[in-house]
Amino acid sequence: MDEPFGAVDPITRQRLQDELIRIQAELQKTIVIVTHDFDEAVKLGDWIVVFAEGARIVQYDTPERILAEPADAFVEEFIGSGAGLKQLTLRRVDEVPLADAVIAHPGDAARDVLARMDEVGHQHAVVVDARKRPVQWPSRRQLGRIDVVGGVPEPRLPVIGNRATLNDALDTMLVSSAGAALVTGRGGAFLGVIDVETVMDAITSARASAAGGVEGAPVGTNTGTIGTVGPTPRGPSRPPDPPPPTPPPRTTGRPDERRDRGPLRRRRRRAELARAHRAARRDRRGARRVPRLARRRAAHRGRAHHARTRGAGRSTLEHLVLTFSAAAIVLVIAVPLGVLLTRGRFRGYSAPVLAVANFGQAAPAIGLVVLLSMVMTGSGFTASLVALVLYAALPVLRNTMIGIRGVDERLVEAGRGMGMSRASVLFRIELPLAVPVMLAGIRTALVLLVGTAALAAFVNGGGLGVLITTGVSLYLYPVLVSGALLISLLALAIDWLGRVVEHVARPKGL
CATH class of the missing domain: 1.10.3720.10 (MetI-like)
Incomplete structure (x- = not known):
């Protein structure tokens, strides 16, 4: 198919892409798509072939590895800015570790909830209803002003489904300005908390895994046999990158209450992301001097x-x-x-x-x-x-x-x-x-x-x-x-x- 979704609006295009993924999963047939939209190629393709002028194959790899290690300047320019952010569309929320939280129910005594928060050092609690769906996310200060936990749902509670992409999760965090989001599963049941640090760790781990060995991709031939094409060479050999450091044990609650993860660094990063998001609203080019990753993320959200x-x-x-x-x-x-x-x-x-x-x-x-x-x-x-x-x-x-x-x-x-x-x-x-x-x-x-x-x-x-x-x-x-x-x-x-x-x-x- 040649540019099958090029003439539709963004909302319809997303729906058609999801439908194509579902059909391919049912048919289990190989579908070849020609597109100039690299984001579309990353979302739809298991393997991507990048052609230069003259139908010359520049790189043939998985989306993860192309994003992590483009073969040359042509591929890097074709990918565009924000390659790390494009990695987030390849992973879902249920593929990353989630933090726990102090659970409360409507009608619980506020002092009991505060006591449990003191035991684990949390500053916030998650109030769930009878079906374990989150309805409130009160802070210690809010709980100190009341005697009984209420059950009226908050209108702008940052909630994301566990099957959503990390890109959607980061969108929810930036819109809510909370630096974290509540993750729900089937039936809207609360599963845990995801924060900006988890998303950043996911980008790092995705780059590390993409840099590893990749098996050859199956390729059809004119004779009907199946051969393989190995990953595109990356130039002179070099020593392998050291493995990413093992993250410290995750605790519970919002990110600003975990002392062992560097509260100051997290606050600065959240503030940078928020400033970049506001800058993109005023200037779609995102020309403010903010960190590179934050500027690209803000420009993506602005578009x-x-x-x-x-x-x-x-x-x-x-x-x-x-x-x-x-x-x-x-x-x-x-x-x-x-x-x-x-x-x-x-x-x-x-x-x-x-x-x-x-x-x-x-x-x-x-x-x-x-x-x-x-x-x-x-x-x-x-x-x-x-x-x-x-x-x-x-x-x-x-x-x-x-x-x-x-x-x-x-x-x-x-x-x-x-x-x-x-x-x-x-x-x-x-x-x-x-x-x-x-x-x-x-x-x-x-x-x-x-x-x-x-x-x-x-x-x-x-x-x-x-x-x-x-x-x-x-x-x-x-x-x-x-x-x-x-x-x-x-x-x-x-x-x-x-x-x-x-x-x-x-x-x-x-």
Whole structure:
């Protein structure tokens, strides 16, 4: 596959990459992917081949070893900055040691919890509910102010799943400014604490393990046999690097309460990471003079935050474009058609036309969108637009006909008696008096379009529905709720604006 995920947004790309990994694990087949995104290659590939100009193989190794020891300057430039941070995407939280913590339950006496904290020298305790899920992370000072431990969940508790990558864990620590995060397992049960020092140790150990011997990679030949290609040579031989020092025994609690790990050094590193993160928000290039690793980490987080913000803004714009494009087409079609069906000999066709419009709204919206996407060729936006037009045409068509038919016949006859033509009667008497009813139909159609446009995400039509589908498929409930809230707020805002327009456009005296 050549650049299979190059034309999708970052959220959808991550979902598709995870799906490809799952499919490959089930099929147990070799999949070859061509990509210019080294981060994508690190995530998807068990082995990576780096080509230079002229289809020349520069390096052929595992992702771990390429990140640890690039073959030459070309590979190092291709990898880009932050090679150590890219190592974090290869390891998961459950692969590193976790620290224990003092466990408390809602209703426990605060003095008993403080006594247990004194025994082990901790400054914080983890409060868990009946299902062992963390709900609070109070400090010694907070516990000293209360008599009984509470059970109200903290809204911004830094929690990470044990199957998350170390990169995600570091993101959680930086966002929470805690320098550590609570790790949960199946069912959200508390497992332990992970801190920045653990992540740094993981980078060191990953480099050391990658520098070790690697078995040859299986390679197919034209004859159908399987050979091997050894790791790319690294130049002149050199004595092996000494093994990394054995870390001291891990204790429990937050990192700032373990005296044997160098509290001052940890505080400085956490402060550097926090400063770099704030600097990246102000300057995406991360040009402040902060330690190299912290600067690269902050730049990576700045790009990720920008991608998420840009994705939400682009989805909102796509949703509005889809909604108002469909509304404009509905007005161009339904209003003239409604006027025509109230004229003379065309009145007999009103029943079958309304039946077709009723079918468009009675059919399930999701079924209509998917059916049109299968029948029509082109983009999902076009299929979604046609489905929305069919779905929203009925309120405008029906209210146009009802509004014109509701005009008093005596007023029409009076206009004709004054010598007005049929067109003058229509535009100067019938349509102005029918405007309130017509605007009510247009407002109803707009609200329907805002809600139904979310279904365009199922056929790659864009819109805020992408946030909902992404939140459901990736279990990102904040993203799901954000998409639903944005759609609801848009519908309420359009309904309010429609009522204001109805009030302003209502003819005087009605």
